[in-house]
Amino acid sequence: MTEGTGDRLLIRGGSRLSGSVAVHSAKNAVLPLLAAALLTRETLHLRAVPALADVTTMRALLGELGAELREPAPGELQVRCVDVAGEAPYALVRQMRASLLVMGPLLARLGRVRAGLPGGCAIGGRPIDLHLKGFAALGAEVSLRAGYVEARAPAGLHGARIYLDYPSHTGTENLMLAAVLAHGQTLIENAAEEPEIVDLAGCLNAMGARVSGAGTPVVRVDGVPALGAVDWTPIPDRIEAGTLLIATAATRGEVELTGVVAHHLQAVVAKLRETGAEVWQEQGRVFLVARRRPAAVDVKTLPYPGFPTDLQPQMTALLATAEGIAAVTETVFDNRLGHVDELRRMGANIRVEGRTALVTGVPRLSGAPVQASDLRAGAALVLAGLAAAGETEVHGRGHIERGYADLPAQLRSLGADIEAGPGRVAEPARTLGGGA
Numbered sequence: 001m002t003e004g005t006g007d008r009l010l011i012r013g014g015s016r017l018s019g020s021v022a023v024h025s026a027k028n029a030v031l032p033l034l035a036a037a038l039l040t041r042e043t044l045h046l047r048a049v050p051a052l053a054d055v056t057t058m059r060a061l062l063g064e065l066g067a068e069l070r071e072p073a074p075g076e077l078q079v080r081c082v083d084v085a086g087e088a089p090y091a092l093v094r095q096m097r098a099s100l101l102v103m104g105p106l107l108a109r110l111g112r113v114r115a116g117l118p119g120g121c122a123i124g125g126r127p128i129d130l131h132l133k134g135f136a137a138l139g140a141e142v143s144l145r146a147g148y149v150e151a152r153a154p155a156g157l158h159g160a161r162i163y164l165d166y167p168s169h170t171g172t173e174n175l176m177l178a179a180v181l182a183h184g185q186t187l188i189e190n191a192a193e194e195p196e197i198v199d200l201a202g203c204l205n206a207m208g209a210r211v212s213g214a215g216t217p218v219v220r221v222d223g224v225p226a227l228g229a230v231d232w233t234p235i236p237d238r239i240e241a242g243t244l245l246i247a248t249a250a251t252r253g254e255v256e257l258t259g260v261v262a263h264h265l266q267a268v269v270a271k272l273r274e275t276g277a278e279v280w281q282e283q284g285r286v287f288l289v290a291r292r293r294p295a296a297v298d299v300k301t302l303p304y305p306g307f308p309t310d311l312q313p314q315m316t317a318l319l320a321t322a323e324g325i326a327a328v329t330e331t332v333f334d335n336r337l338g339h340v341d342e343l344r345r346m347g348a349n350i351r352v353e354g355r356t357a358l359v360t361g362v363p364r365l366s367g368a369p370v371q372a373s374d375l376r377a378g379a380a381l382v383l384a385g386l387a388a389a390g391e392t393e394v395h396g397r398g399h400i401e402r403g404y405a406d407l408p409a410q411l412r413s414l415g416a417d418i419e420a421g422p423g424r425v426a427e428p429a430r431t432l433g434g435g436a
């Protein structure tokens, strides 16, 4: 992505966040739900669709594949796929890896699919072998040619027992999406257990599918001949919620989040409590009060219900001003500590050893021009800027807008001094890549 001069956020640090804010629907729920529209000729009606760049990309991809898209009201989307094409162009897959989620439904519906292979990206290698092995187990012939992956199952897919070597989140979703129209029963073992997978299963079942066990390590799918229309509201974004909680802790503030599912936030809430913040919840709301400098805590990212990798950069930013030394270990992705160099430019004391960042807390960060290398790294730099003394310019705002519907507005409503647009400090030279 090329950065324009306006592609930045300007933050004047020092305000304590305080107030109440509503959380949007989850990016990682909406993307697979949109892909599910490809499974049927009937209409998928989604409500509370967040205004995200990744949603725009998925809409463009669906349009390219032949979907009719309508917006009957703000935040609502109707998708109808009467006829669909079987090719996901590289230009769109390159922009967003989650584009691969159209592969399962297209293979199920058409018996063939061709998709551009995503390259490496800013947070590590990210192969798709588990998706492809699963398609092969379901009876597809899979081949790679000229940067494209092709899967064919002229006689249709058949149920199979699939063991995932790693509980891949979108891998589990892609295989569920492929298996719902297959002949017979599919078992996905060592499946990912993320709440977004449970949401997708719920929507598929409302369309007439027979999926059980979502949210556990074994997902069972009994194939059905066809799926029908559905009206669905996706779950709230646990990563956006976690980001806002961590931001509040970083500024020693107090916040009420509304429209959340508290048990989706268990890992981050447990860690924030360990830092000394008070966190409590009641009926769709979570409250956090952080009065003191946080205590250092060790964090290790893991598949759900472990601590989410998508909150690791933000947590690292918080721990940069904690009291003591924290070890932050990234186990999900092989190269997701890109924000560390930028945090150091703001005065953080962090040493990287392999996949672990050893963070020695300093009393205060200081504002600086910094570069977001991906979506969550960008969020981490915003948080660091809120807690820092002076001005911070976060370049690469486009990355943040991929996955946060309007983070600056949410933070402003809590009292932060943050605005978009051209800044005053010289732009640091960096190259960029994609991200989660």
Ligand code: UD1
Residues within 6 Å of the ligand: 027, 028, 031, 097, 098, 124, 125, 126, 127, 128, 129, 130, 131, 132, 166, 167, 168, 169, 170, 171, 192, 303, 308, 309, 310, 332, 333, 334, 436
């Ligand atoms: C999803 C989320 C992303 C989040 C990630 C981990 C969406 C749209 N994105 O991404 O926000 O950061 O889960 O929680 O929901 N792997 C393989 N082979 C594969 C697939 C994955 O080796 O075929 C590896 C990856 O390289 C990575 C690990 O498995 O190291 C986890 O990846 P995965 O769970 O698949 O992440 P995504 O589904 O891409």
